Amino acid sequence: MKTAVLWFRKCLRLDDNPSLVQACEDSNVDSILPIFILDPGIVGEGFEKYGKNRLRFLLENLEDLDQQLQAKVSNPLHIFHGSPSNAVVGLQNYLKDRMYSFHSEYCSEPHGRSISQSIQDTLSIDKDIPCHFHPASHTILDLEKTISVDGFKNPKSMKDIQKIFSSTFSIDQDGFFQIPEISPEPKVLKPPPSDFNFQSCAQLFKGDLHTCSSLRIKFSKLKFLDTTDENCYFKGGESIARERLKEKVSTRHDYVNTFKKPKTSSTNIPSNPREPSTTGLSPYITIGSLSVRRLWKEVEKANRTGPHSTPPESLHGQLLFREMFYLLSRSVENWDQDQNNSMCKEIKWGEHDDIKMTAWEDGKTGFPLIDALMRQLKSTGWMHHLGRHAVSCFLTRGQLWQHWKSGRDIFDHKLLDSDWALNNANWLWLSGVAPFSMPYFRLYNPCPDGKSSLNVDAETAGFIRHWVPELENFPVKYIYEPHLAPLGIQESAGCIIGKDYPLPIVNRKEVAKENLASFKTSLAQLSA
Numbered sequence: 409m410k411t412a413v414l415w416f417r418k419c420l421r422l423d424d425n426p427s428l429v430q431a432c433e434d435s436n437v438d439s440i441l442p443i444f445i446l447d448p449g450i451v452g453e454g455f456e457k458y459g460k461n462r463l464r465f466l467l468e469n470l471e472d473l474d475q476q477l478q479a480k481v482s483n484p485l486h487i488f489h490g491s492p493s494n495a496v497v498g499l500q501n502y503l504k505d506r507m508y509s510f511h512s513e514y515c516s517e518p519h520g521r522s523i524s525q526s527i528q529d530t531l532s533i534d535k536d537i538p539c540h541f542h543p544a545s546h547t548i549l550d551l552e553k554t555i556s557v558d559g560f561k562n563p564k565s566m567k568d569i570q571k572i573f574s575s576t577f578s579i580d581q582d583g584f585f586q587i588p589e590i591s592p593e594p595k596v597l598k599p600p601p602s603d604f605n606f607q608s609c610a611q612l613f614k615g616d617l618h619t620c621s622s623l624r625i626k627f628s629k630l631k632f633l634d635t636t637d638e639n640c641y642f643k644g645g646e647s648i649a650r651e652r653l654k655e656k657v658s659t660r661h662d663y664v665n666t667f668k669k670p671k672t673s674s675t676n677i678p679s680n681p682r683e684p685s686t687t688g689l690s691p692y693i694t695i696g697s698l699s700v701r702r703l704w705k706e707v708e709k710a711n712r713t714g715p716h717s718t719p720p721e722s723l724h725g726q727l728l729f730r731e732m733f734y735l736l737s738r739s740v741e742n743w744d745q746d747q748n749n750s751m752c753k754e755i756k757w758g759e760h761d762d763i764k765m766t767a768w769e770d771g772k773t774g775f776p777l778i779d780a781l782m783r784q785l786k787s788t789g790w791m792h793h794l795g796r797h798a799v800s801c802f803l804t805r806g807q808l809w810q811h812w813k814s815g816r817d818i819f820d821h822k823l824l825d826s827d828w829a830l831n832n833a834n835w836l837w838l839s840g841v842a843p844f845s846m847p848y849f850r851l852y853n854p855c856p857d858g859k860s861s862l863n864v865d866a867e868t869a870g871f872i873r874h875w876v877p878e879l880e881n882f883p884v885k886y887i888y889e890p891h892l893a894p895l896g897i898q899e900s901a902g903c904i905i906g907k908d909y910p911l912p913i914v915n916r917k918e919v920a921k922e923n924l925a926s927f928k929t930s931l932a933q934l935s936a
């Protein structure tokens with residue numbers, strides 16, 4: 409019996425999964441052992457690196473994958489909680505000569521690359537077990553290949569990344585990049601090794617081995633799953649990801665073809681304060697239950713039907729930004745740091761201030777838009793891109809003068825789409841320190857009106873009323889800056905500012921002036 413071990417790492421799906429296709433197509437392979445690894449380096453020894461929503465979402469994605477594998481070929485997913493290298497050694501000791509090959513996806517993060525290397529080394533010593541880490545499964549570009557091309561330069565703009573795409577993919581007569589085709593789910597999947605014994609395998613592994621049901625029990629005991637149904641707006645799983653893709657993209661050519669990101673609303677759709685005005689596909693792309701290539705192709709199908717928006721504003725533009733940031737995260741040293749990072753100016757940010765940080769994180773700053781967005785993040789694990797612009801600008805160069813890394817870490821804990829490459833990229837962008845940042849002195853007004861580029865709903869302010877219920881009855885005229893409302897209005901709205909809802913934590917105009925001056929001084933010191 410020859411067994412292929414299949415580590416679902418970046419692709420928690422059966423669709424467009426090169427590792428799965430390869431293991432299924434290899435005629436020497438009789439059985440497949442599907443595994444997932446909860447790496448303490450990523451999730452923490454006690455799962456402390458992930459917020460509750462992230463853990464719930466991850467579990468739902470694993471359960472969906474497990475159900476698909478069980479339904480199709482009675483082959484359950486085995487979940488290791490421990491170091492990936494130990495998991496592989498444990499499997500090797502258990503399977504012995506039956507372990508024929510190892511298949512997974514390339515990971516571009518420094519931690520992920522060192523894990524891949526150590527697995528490759530383990531499997532090649534003595535046994536020479538073929539070990540495949542498929543490139544271009546989580547991104548459209550093969551990152552290693554792209555950065556090693558002669559003359560590769562770090563892309564810093566949409567033009568730069570389009571140039572890289574043009575030199576990587578040919579362009580057809582209609583002007584579309586010829587992105588490689590998607591690999592559909594294999595018609596025939598392979599069964600588990602017939603004599604696989606869960607307990608014996610668990611004994612050989614220095615860590616915990618779980619099924620989806622034992623992991624659910626563990627998460628329940630640890631109270632990770634006590635979020636309400638309402639909060640679980642984004643449910644995990646490949647089937648749900650494909651459903652959202654269909655509803656937001658595949659069946660809505662008009663929406664796709666007129667999509668212009670800067671025109672989308674940061675306060676979601678008026679009829680539902682939880683439903684994004686954008687696709688809301690990022691949680692699924694990040695966790696890998698949706699293939700980024702499939703999204704690209706679905707957008708392309710729509711674009712082929714007629715006139716359409718173009719990068720940087722279009723949906724392809726958004727995916728090109730994603731590719732650009734992935735390339736940078738791979739090629740730039742110290743991508744997640746402000747020191748020795750060629751994409752980061754080392755601004756002298758203020759001392760870490762617990763009061764400011766907690767008010768920001770908990771949505772209690774006294775700025776209703778900031779608070780509504782942060783409460784949405786805490787509750788659902790998601791926030792619109794322009795909302796992320798507003799809260800990150802507010803925390804850093806705008807009002808609170810806190811280090812971008814402090815905000816990045818809170819996002820990392822809470823966002824369902826938290827992604828090392830992209831979260832760092834966007835914080836660098838918004839805090840004004842990167843070459844691809846907007847000019848640092850262009851600030852968002854945290855108390856916007858209907859004309860703001862944050863595109864808030866200034867007519868009904870339903871988003872604010874939903875997420876900051878203290879202000880539910882406030883007149884729209886004052887709702888974005890409620891402390892300016894005369895006392896009589898506050899009384900009739902049933903919300904006294906300073907008592908029922910906080911006064912603004914800072915004087916937004918005064919601190920903005922001071923912060924811009926500090927930014928300018930810091931820049932001058934850097935170039936002195």
Ligand SMILES: Cc1cc2nc3c(=O)[nH]c(=O)nc-3n(C[C@H](O)[C@H](O)[C@H](O)COP(=O)(O)OP(=O)(O)OC[C@H]3O[C@@H](n4cnc5c(N)ncnc54)[C@H](O)[C@@H]3O)c2cc1C
Nearest residue numbers: 686687688689690726727730793796825826827830831834
């Ligand atoms: C401070 C800050 C932190 C962020 N952290 C993350 C993160 O950890 N993970 C993450 O996926 N996105 C991050 N973003 C980017 C962006 O906000 C989200 O990708 C987007 O809001 C997801 O919603 P959507 O799927 O509806 O996007 P859509 O507008 O529908 O775009 C489609 C897809 O394009 C990609 N995309 C869109 N915008 C960006 C962008 N600016 N950078 C990279 N990819 C993009 C995403 O995969 C997204 O799903 C961050 C933005 C900011 C300002």
